[in-house]
Amino acid sequence: MTKEFFSVTPVETVFEHISGFSPTHAETIDIADAAGRVLAAEITADMDLPGFDRSTMDGYAVRAADTFGASEGNPAYLEIIGSIAMGETPDIAVRAGRAARIATGGMLPPGSDAVVMIEHTSELDETTIEVYRRVAPGAHVITKDEDFRKDEHILSPGRRLMTSEIGVIAAMGQSNVSVFKKPVVGIISTGDEVVPADTKPEAGCIRDINTHTLTAAIHGCGGIPRSYGIVADRFDELFHIVQKVLEESDIVILSGGSSVGTRDLTIEVIEALGDALILAHGLPVRPGKPTILATCGSKILWGLPGHVASAMVIFDVFVRPCIRQVGGDGEPMREKHALFATLTRNIASAQGRIDYVRVRVEEQDGAYLARPVLGPSGLIRPMLEADGLIRIGMNTEGLLKGTEVRVIPFAT
Amino acid sequence: MTKEFFSVTPVETVFEHISGFSPTHAETIDIADAAGRVLAAEITADMDLPGFDRSTMDGYAVRAADTFGASEGNPAYLEIIGSIAMGETPDIAVRAGRAARIATGGMLPPGSDAVVMIEHTSELDETTIEVYRRVAPGAHVITKDEDFRKDEHILSPGRRLMTSEIGVIAAMGQSNVSVFKKPVVGIISTGDEVVPADTKPEAGCIRDINTHTLTAAIHGCGGIPRSYGIVADRFDELFHIVQKVLEESDIVILSGGSSVGTRDLTIEVIEALGDALILAHGLPVRPGKPTILATCGSKILWGLPGHVASAMVIFDVFVRPCIRQVGGDGEPMREKHALFATLTRNIASAQGRIDYVRVRVEEQDGAYLARPVLGPSGLIRPMLEADGLIRIGMNTEGLLKGTEVRVIPFAT
Numbered sequence: 001m002t003k004e005f006f007s008v009t010p011v012e013t014v015f016e017h018i019s020g021f022s023p024t025h026a027e028t029i030d031i032a033d034a035a036g037r038v039l040a041a042e043i044t045a046d047m048d049l050p051g052f053d054r055s056t057m058d059g060y061a062v063r064a065a066d067t068f069g070a071s072e073g074n075p076a077y078l079e080i081i082g083s084i085a086m087g088e089t090p091d092i093a094v095r096a097g098r099a100a101r102i103a104t105g106g107m108l109p110p111g112s113d114a115v116v117m118i119e120h121t122s123e124l125d126e127t128t129i130e131v132y133r134r135v136a137p138g139a140h141v142i143t144k145d146e147d148f149r150k151d152e153h154i155l156s157p158g159r160r161l162m163t164s165e166i167g168v169i170a171a172m173g174q175s176n177v178s179v180f181k182k183p184v185v186g187i188i189s190t191g192d193e194v195v196p197a198d199t200k201p202e203a204g205c206i207r208d209i210n211t212h213t214l215t216a217a218i219h220g221c222g223g224i225p226r227s228y229g230i231v232a233d234r235f236d237e238l239f240h241i242v243q244k245v246l247e248e249s250d251i252v253i254l255s256g257g258s259s260v261g262t263r264d265l266t267i268e269v270i271e272a273l274g275d276a277l278i279l280a281h282g283l284p285v286r287p288g289k290p291t292i293l294a295t296c297g298s299k300i301l302w303g304l305p306g307h308v309a310s311a312m313v314i315f316d317v318f319v320r321p322c323i324r325q326v327g328g329d330g331e332p333m334r335e336k337h338a339l340f341a342t343l344t345r346n347i348a349s350a351q352g353r354i355d356y357v358r359v360r361v362e363e364q365d366g367a368y369l370a371r372p373v374l375g376p377s378g379l380i381r382p383m384l385e386a387d388g389l390i391r392i393g394m395n396t397e398g399l400l401k402g403t404e405v406r407v408i409p410f411a412t
Numbered sequence: 413m414t415k416e417f418f419s420v421t422p423v424e425t426v427f428e429h430i431s432g433f434s435p436t437h438a439e440t441i442d443i444a445d446a447a448g449r450v451l452a453a454e455i456t457a458d459m460d461l462p463g464f465d466r467s468t469m470d471g472y473a474v475r476a477a478d479t480f481g482a483s484e485g486n487p488a489y490l491e492i493i494g495s496i497a498m499g500e501t502p503d504i505a506v507r508a509g510r511a512a513r514i515a516t517g518g519m520l521p522p523g524s525d526a527v528v529m530i531e532h533t534s535e536l537d538e539t540t541i542e543v544y545r546r547v548a549p550g551a552h553v554i555t556k557d558e559d560f561r562k563d564e565h566i567l568s569p570g571r572r573l574m575t576s577e578i579g580v581i582a583a584m585g586q587s588n589v590s591v592f593k594k595p596v597v598g599i600i601s602t603g604d605e606v607v608p609a610d611t612k613p614e615a616g617c618i619r620d621i622n623t624h625t626l627t628a629a630i631h632g633c634g635g636i637p638r639s640y641g642i643v644a645d646r647f648d649e650l651f652h653i654v655q656k657v658l659e660e661s662d663i664v665i666l667s668g669g670s671s672v673g674t675r676d677l678t679i680e681v682i683e684a685l686g687d688a689l690i691l692a693h694g695l696p697v698r699p700g701k702p703t704i705l706a707t708c709g710s711k712i713l714w715g716l717p718g719h720v721a722s723a724m725v726i727f728d729v730f731v732r733p734c735i736r737q738v739g740g741d742g743e744p745m746r747e748k749h750a751l752f753a754t755l756t757r758n759i760a761s762a763q764g765r766i767d768y769v770r771v772r773v774e775e776q777d778g779a780y781l782a783r784p785v786l787g788p789s790g791l792i793r794p795m796l797e798a799d800g801l802i803r804i805g806m807n808t809e810g811l812l813k814g815t816e817v818r819v820i821p822f823a824t
Binding site for chain 1: 581583620631
């Protein structure tokens with residue numbers, strides 16, 4: 001059992017390996033399907049935006065100079081020369097002493113340089129308005145290239161497309177967009193004690209949970225999960241399936257193997273693959289010390305702990321950034337905005353390893369408390385109660401109650 | 413133009429209306445597709461979990477009493493009677509003075525009540541170990557119902573299923589799960605100046621952005637977006653399409669109508685529908701004052717401002733909770749964890765309305781700054797720069813630089 005006492009790989013080294021993985025190829029998709037995808041080509045402005053001087057209010061297009069000095073007590077009087085139709089180039093010009101009705105979004109007619117809000121005017125009759133406020137040139141107007149200038153760089157490859165980015169791409173006239181293909185992530189569950197979730201386990205067996213949590217988590221970070229079922233702890237069987245999954249996936253996740261025997265088997269299978277390179281076998285973290293990271297040609301393999309709670313911590317900290325990296329994300333390690341919170345109790349740790357502790361976040365008096373969700377590592381229930389993780393660094397023996405901590409909220 | 417000066421509906425009233433909307437029906441789906449869906453039926457434990465006394469470490473199953481007094485200098489000696497195979501009911505019993513090899517996840521054999529970690533033992537020969545530490549009864553063991561007890565309530569309808577919930581459902585033996593159907597949300601873009609995004613706009617026209625941002629945002633909160641294209645500002649045309657979309661959707665969003673004329677048309681069309689009930693026509697908020705909320709039988713209609721930036725604020729604040737409510741979410745108004753941040757500049761507001769201001773969140777010295785992203789309301793660029801919204805309440809004239817604010821991060 002000497003293989004138990006493997007040496008560990010610093011987490012910085014693991015992140016360096018992850019940063020070096022190549023992204024998938026690009027594909028072109030409809031922007032209707034692009035939410036959450038990663039941009040693979042630069043977006044530039046195909047035209048000035050909005051493309052014309054545009055009113056931002058309902059009111060009257062005027063020459064600003066005609067309103068100078070106007071007030072409630074001393075209004076300016078302007079002649080109405082017509083209305084600007086939406087979506088059309090005005091066929092009227094605004095000369096001194098005149099005004100044209102204009103709606104929000106309308107194109108300013110020639111001669112005008114500002115808009116007076118309707119609330120600051122009164123129509124005396126069909127042809128005359130009183131103006132009660134002075135406006136400066138440019139008031140309530142967006143100029144033709146104020147938003148974006150033709151050929152201006154707007155978005156870079158690697159940007160994850162959210163609502164705003166998709167709006168901007170539409171504004172640039174693209175109904176299709178080049179994005180990185182979603183990485184295909186194959187999932188293999190191992191362990192003689194693991195049975196499919198929809199069966200009734202015999203005594204001593206447990207249902208396969210990792211396949212299902214991993215499926216959801218892979219979906220959540222932009223991968224395509226593919227489950228290959230449960231494989232017994234036998235070399236030939238596992239070797240055969242790993243070869244198959246490597247061919248069909250960008251990334252392979254082996255989960256299970258919480259016992260030494262299974263862990264040994266997993267690493268033996270990986271070592272037996274033709275061009276396998278083991279980058280990490282054992283990490284200085286808790287939970288998840290037995291984690292394996294390897295490559296096989298251009299493919300990536302992860303060996304995760306068998307306990308679902310441990311496997312999910314390793315997924316959150318390492319595998320999610322890896323899937324994002326392969327998915328072309330320009331900031332694969334970027335976390336959601338952390339929450340600053342006050343720890344509600346002491347937590348012991350050990351020097352020389354990083355501890356990831358699940359916490360529940362509670363709001364109190366306009367600040368957050370981080371309440372550790374503890375319990376034996378084999379339990380599932382704490383997963384339901386936690387909102388995120390805190391990290392206790394290598395060189396500390398723990399954190400005291402009252403310490404300010406960063407909580408990384410769970411992504412999904 | 414007197415219709416411009418409509419009265420406004422308090423936002424609390426709008427939220428009350430939203431809370432009263434009925435959810436969709438339930439459907440049964442594979443748990444592989446359940447991430448992000450909303451549970452429609454209670455989940456209870458179908459069995460004790462883990463179902464047997466289970467080791468959480470690699471080591472030896474022992475009688476704890478046999479280790480009492482054991483130490484490095486004075487180890488206990490135990491006879492090895494065999495190994496526990498994974499996934500099987502042990503056929504050996506541990507009597508006093510004996511131990512059985514056990515791996516993480518293995519089932520404790522009869523007679524044993526604790527596990528000694530392998531690190532705290534040494535095998536002298538094939539049949540004898542030295543134990544260097546005492547263990548208490550129950551050490552490194554999860555008892556058979558420690559995680560969940562048979563028939564225990566675990567998850568309630570209305571819960572959004574994330575990774576952990578899906579793991580727990582799998583653990584309960586369900587490969588299918590009852591969830592609320594995703595609400596179908598029809599999108600109609602209006603405005604004579606609006607042209608499809610993939611065309612080159614004539615002067616005075618702008619590309620349709622709202623359809624695309626709304627599509628992404630609806631996806632992001634669990635709805636099924638369906639675009640019905642751009643409709644010109646003509647009563648008959650709009651009336652016809654609204655009737656059609658109402659038949660085919662749970663919720664209808666009319667976007668556009670930033671000009672008074674289009675707004676008037678939208679409300680006239682809604683009023684002309686058979687059993688339409690206008691719940692709000694004008695909200696005391698900025699941006700988004702001209703927002704409309706109506707029902708037509710069991711269907712819901714939203715009229716959003718034409719400016720994409722304004723439309724997205726109203727979507728974030730009101731429409732997303734509405735889609736969640738109809739999607740069965742038990743906490744439809746629940747926001748992501750707000751970030752507490754310090755405002756970097758003064759922001760003016762007006763009493764009697766709620767202002768929603770886009771901010772960029774920056775971390776500095778272990779705390780957040782909220783930097784308002786300002787600019788004319790018609791610009792798109794600020795959307796790309798912002799991370800979330802802050803809310804300035806009804807009864808304040810603005811916020812001073814240095815004020816602590818809550819930032820609601822954007823959901824997608």
